[in-house]
Amino acid sequence: xxxxxxxxxxxxxxxxxxxxxxxxxxxxxxxxxxxxxxxxxxxxxxxxxxxxxxxxxxxxxxxxxxxxxxxxxxxxxxxxxxxxxxxxxxxxxxxxxxxxxxxxxxxxxxxxxxxxxxxxxxxxxxxxxxxxxxxxxxxxxxxxxxxxxxxxxxxxxxxxxxxxxxxxxxxxxxxxxxxxxxxxxxxxxxxxxxxxxxxxxxxxxxxxxxxxxxxxxxxxxxxxxxxxxxxxxxxxxxxxxxxxxxxxxxxxxxxxxxxxxxxxxxxxxxxxxxxxxxxxxxxxxxxxxxxxxxxxxxxxxxxxx
Amino acid sequence: xxxxxxxxxxxxxxxxxxxxxxxxxxxxxxxxxxxxxxxxxxxxxxxxxxxxxxxxxxxxxxxxxxxxxxxxxxxxxxxxxxxxxxxxxxxxxxxxxxxxxxxxxxxxxxxxxxxxxxxxxxxxxxxxxxxxxxxxxxxxxxxxxxxxxxxxxxxxxxxxxxxxxxxxxxxxxxxxxxxxxxxxxxxxxxxxxxxxxxxxxxxxxxxxxxxxxxxxxxxxxxxxxxxxxxxxxxxxxxxxxxxxxxxxxxxxxxxxxxxxx
Ligand SMILES: Cc1cc2nc3c(=O)[nH]c(=O)nc-3n(C[C@H](O)[C@H](O)[C@H](O)COP(=O)(O)OP(=O)(O)OC[C@H]3O[C@@H](n4cnc5c(N)ncnc54)[C@H](O)[C@@H]3O)c2cc1C
Ligand SMILES: Cc1cc2nc3c(=O)[nH]c(=O)nc-3n(C[C@H](O)[C@H](O)[C@H](O)COP(=O)(O)O)c2cc1C
Numbered sequence: 001x002x003x004x005x006x007x008x009x010x011x012x013x014x015x016x017x018x019x020x021x022x023x024x025x026x027x028x029x030x031x032x033x034x035x036x037x038x039x040x041x042x043x044x045x046x047x048x049x050x051x052x053x054x055x056x057x058x059x060x061x062x063x064x065x066x067x068x069x070x071x072x073x074x075x076x077x078x079x080x081x082x083x084x085x086x087x088x089x090x091x092x093x094x095x096x097x098x099x100x101x102x103x104x105x106x107x108x109x110x111x112x113x114x115x116x117x118x119x120x121x122x123x124x125x126x127x128x129x130x131x132x133x134x135x136x137x138x139x140x141x142x143x144x145x146x147x148x149x150x151x152x153x154x155x156x157x158x159x160x161x162x163x164x165x166x167x168x169x170x171x172x173x174x175x176x177x178x179x180x181x182x183x184x185x186x187x188x189x190x191x192x193x194x195x196x197x198x199x200x201x202x203x204x205x206x207x208x209x210x211x212x213x214x215x216x217x218x219x220x221x222x223x224x225x226x227x228x229x230x231x232x233x234x235x236x237x238x239x240x241x242x243x244x245x246x247x248x249x250x251x252x253x254x255x256x257x258x259x260x261x262x263x264x265x266x267x268x269x270x271x272x273x274x275x276x277x278x279x280x281x282x283x284x285x286x287x288x289x290x291x292x293x294x295x296x297x298x299x300x301x302x303x304x305x
Numbered sequence: 306x307x308x309x310x311x312x313x314x315x316x317x318x319x320x321x322x323x324x325x326x327x328x329x330x331x332x333x334x335x336x337x338x339x340x341x342x343x344x345x346x347x348x349x350x351x352x353x354x355x356x357x358x359x360x361x362x363x364x365x366x367x368x369x370x371x372x373x374x375x376x377x378x379x380x381x382x383x384x385x386x387x388x389x390x391x392x393x394x395x396x397x398x399x400x401x402x403x404x405x406x407x408x409x410x411x412x413x414x415x416x417x418x419x420x421x422x423x424x425x426x427x428x429x430x431x432x433x434x435x436x437x438x439x440x441x442x443x444x445x446x447x448x449x450x451x452x453x454x455x456x457x458x459x460x461x462x463x464x465x466x467x468x469x470x471x472x473x474x475x476x477x478x479x480x481x482x483x484x485x486x487x488x489x490x491x492x493x494x495x496x497x498x499x500x501x502x503x504x505x506x507x508x509x510x511x512x513x514x515x516x517x518x519x520x521x522x523x524x525x526x527x528x529x530x531x532x533x534x535x536x537x538x539x540x541x542x543x544x545x546x547x548x549x550x551x552x553x554x555x556x557x558x559x560x561x562x563x564x565x566x
Contacts, residue, residue, distance in 0.1 A: 027532030029553065032306055045532070053548050058525040060535040062355045069527065074534045074548060217354065246351075269355065269528045270346070272397060273308060 004286050005293040006279075008040070008260050010238040011161030011186025013095060013123040015040035015261060018294060019251070019279050022242050022265030023099035023125065023165075024071065025216075028088045033272045036092045038279065040261060044085055046101040046127045049111055051077040056209030061198055066217025066244070067266060068196050070210035073101050073130060078111060086120055095122035097163065101130045105146070109153040116158040124160045126150065128180075129167035129192035141167040141192075144179035151183030163240065165189035168220075168227055177231045187238040189263065190227050194220055217266040218244045225257045232258025232299050246274065248281020258299040306400055306530065309333055309343075310393045314370060316386070320452035324375050324386050325362070328394065331369040337361055338403030339427035340521050340557040343373075344529035346395040348384040356397065357381040358526050360424040360556070363456075374423035374453050400529055401556050404428045404519055406435060410493040414486060415441040415462075416479070416507050421499015422454055424521045428496060433460045440486055442467060444474045444503060476502055483510055494518065495560065505565050518560030524551040539564035 006017040020041035027045060036042060054074030061068050075081075089096050098115045102108040112124055128141040128150060140146050147164065154162055164180040166173060168191040177188055193214025198207040206212075221244030228241050241259030244266075245251050251262045267274040282294070291297055311328040319325045330337075344356040363372040375382055388394060406413070406428075413432055417425040422443050432439045439462045443454045447470045458464050465482065467473040483506075486492065497507045498521040511518040527535035531553030538555065539546050540562045549555070 025528070025533060027530070029531035033308065045534075054534060054537065057537060058535075059537070060355075060525055060527040060533070062353060065351070065354065067355060067527065069533070069535065071534050074537065218351070269533070271308070272528075272530065 003292065004283055005295070006282070008238070008295060010123065010163060010240070010261065013041075013097070013161040013186070015095060017279060018255070018261035019275050019282070020097070020240075020261065020263055021268060021275065022263035023127065025265035025268050028085075030268070030272055034276050036089070037094055038276060039094050041123070042089050042092065042094050042096045043099055043125065043263065044089070044096070046073050046075070046099040046130070047078060047081040047085070047111070048073055048075040048101050049078050049107055051075060051080075058208055059210070061207035061213070063196075063198055063215065063219065065219035066215055068198055068208055068213035068215050069193070070208050070213035072210065075101075078114065082114075082118060086118055090120045096120050097123040097125050099125040099127055099165070101127040105140075105150045105153055108150055109157050112154045112160070112162075113157040116160045121160065123163060124154070124158065125163040125165050125189060126154060127165050127192070129165055139167045139169065141165070141176055142170050144175045147176055148179040148183040151180050151185050155184035161186040163187040163189050166191045168192065168194050168223065168243070173227050174230055174234045177235055181235050181237050185237065187240060187260075188231060188235070189240040189242055190231050190259070191224060191243055193243075194223065216243065218246050218250075220244045221250055225253055228254055228257040228259050229301070245278070246270070248278045248285065251278050251282060252285055252297070255294070255297045256299070256301045260295070260298050306335075306398060309396050309398065311371075311396055313388055313390050313392050313394055315390050316388050318386070319374070321447075321449045322377050323450065323453050324377060324382075325453065326373045326375070326385070326388070327370055328372075329369065330371040333371070333399070335399060337364055337371065337399045339431050340403030340424065341399040341401050342529075342556060343396040343398030344400060344526070345385070345397075347381040348387070353381045353384060355527070356529065357385075358400075358529055358552070360521065361399070361427050362423045363427060363430055374420075374426065376420045397529065401552055402554065404431075404496060404521070404557050406432060406437060407494060407517065410437060412438040412440070412490050412492050414483070414492045414495045415439060416444075416483070416495065416497040416503055417441065418444040418498075418500035418503050419450070421497070421521070422451075424498040425496060426457055429457050429462050430460060433462065438490070439463065440490060440492070441465070442479065442482060444468070444479065444500065446470065476506055479503060480506055480510070483507070487514060492516065496520070497560065501565055504560070504563075508560050508563075508565060511560055519557050520560045520563055521556045522551050522558060522563065523556070526552055528552070
């Protein structure tokens with residue numbers, strides 16, 4: 001097929017294709033590996049207002065089918081980000097989605113307002129899955145009312161398209177998804193890592209310095225597919241599927257479950273060219289099944305009634 | 306840095322616990338420096354999941370090959386021993402910042418322990434090529450673990466072996482050894498890799514003698530490309546202590562500046 005339509009929309013944000021990196025698992029350092037102009041979007045690591053040192057090492061460990069991480073959002077702070085990180089990406093014609101982590105609702109709003117003014121920013125992803133200092137360390141995204149307030153406040157100070165990155169560590173993701181939609185979110189990222197733990201049986205010590213970490217990689221993919229399916233049932237707004245996508249088959253599966261776009265994280269560590277290969281695979285799949293527009297696949301799982 | 310699929314020329318066991326792998330490397334056009342490393346996919350299958358970092362052990366510019374010396378440790382390195390000549394191995398690199406040899410350094414001291422020997426061997430090779438006199442103290446559990454060190458002697462490196470087996474590897478003995486070497490030789494710089502205890506010792510001695518030093522650090526890595534901030538260490542700088550990436554700003558650091566905890 002000559003004219004495959006791969007472009008997708010998240011709010012006002014237009015992406016030339018649905019493939020983008022997951023925050024924290026991508027950076028300018030990968031620039032020699034492939035052409036960032038080929039990506040649907042660029043998503044740098046989450047930024048915090050103030051510099052943060054991050055957690056104790058080891059910060060990662062391997063588990064069957066994936067890895068645990070507890071980086072602790074090591075960050076050089078917002079001024080450094082505006083001056084040094086964002087400008088690196090100005091040379092690309094790919095829209096940039098800035099990921100924000102904050103300690104309070106007001107700080108999310110304040111940072112969103114500042115970042116919105118940056119010329120090269122086309123959208124904002126709110127990492128509401130990070131621990132909330134106001135709420136006893138629980139993630140904002142574990143509380144529907146708080147999530148609603150947070151999104152609403154951010155939407156009031158910016159015209160940028162806002163994506164809420166949900167945590168999978170909740171009883172009902174549907175409730176949180178709806179709260180975010182009601183707050184004005186333009187899209188939902190499903191999802192961040194799942195809280196996990198691994199112990200070295202020989203030393204009897206936790207395998208990562210922070211004891212608990214988030215699991216990512218193929219081990220969590222079926223759970224993410226389920227979460228996308230559940231969120232798609234209650235909302236029409238765009239979903240970005242994220243978690244365990246290693247290849248194009250995984251990406252298609254998430255689109256069929258209801259995702260409009262896909263983020264690739266851990267796979268970049270195993271095969272740094274995976275996003276390019278996923279994109280090619282999606283095109284081949286569309287050609288094979290004569291699908292002209294990728295948007296026609298979204299949520300097209302044939303569920304027996 | 307790029308994804309290289311290199312053909313294995315040989316992969317053989319060189320001692321009880323150590324293996325040696327040689328690969329065809331004509332596709333690597335970037336210069337590869339001692340102390341730099343590659344992040345290697347140890348098996349084609351999905352397990353082990355992550356890549357494993359290995360510093361280059363030897364480069365042969367004329368025949369365009371690179372070599373690695375690795376310890377059989379866990380799942381990844383066990384899988385790597387299954388690779389046979391003719392197969393291709395996926396290696397991301399070269400990565401990180403390597404060692405630097407100062408122009409006026411005509412005699413250098415290397416202090417290596419365990420797999421750190423592999424890392425410092427590449428430096429010894431470069432030093433010898435540059436006609437720098439190289440003295441190496443190699444520490445290991447057993448003499449068998451030091452079999453691989455014979456290559457260094459072959460290069461013309463003055464090798465001193467210390468082991469648990471011989472009861473010579475304790476810090477106080479190594480301390481005495483180094484002080485003796487400093488008296489007998491006009492050592493201009495020190496290099497170390499592989500042991501925190503020995504690194505602390507060398508940090509102290511180098512400071513006392515006003516010698517510049519470099520250290521190659523190891524830390525558990527995620528991406529090894531500098532994007533994930535998994536492998537960090539603390540570095541003392543003018544503005545205080547900074548957390549930097551071992552894979553990107555390192556793995557080689559100024560010995561004086563690293564906080565060895
Ligand atoms: C920059 C650098 C250069 C290195 N160069 C060499 C070398 O030349 N030769 C050599 O034999 N070894 C080297 N190592 C150590 C080597 O990476 C580990 O021995 C190897 O990762 C162990 O993998 P495994 O699956 O066999 O062991 P396991 O213990 O089962 O590994 C489990 C996990 O821990 C990680 N891990 C375990 N030990 C280390 C370690 N020391 N450093 C970093 N990650 C570790 C592994 O990568 C893996 O993710 C180097 C490490 C670094 C960081
Ligand atoms: C090392 C590492 C660092 C991460 N840092 C962030 C971060 O800063 N902000 C964020 O929103 N998510 C972060 N994540 C989560 C990823 O963006 C992604 O949601 C998760 O890893 C699941 O996707 P994957 O299985 O494709 O990796 C991080 C993940 C990893 C592995």
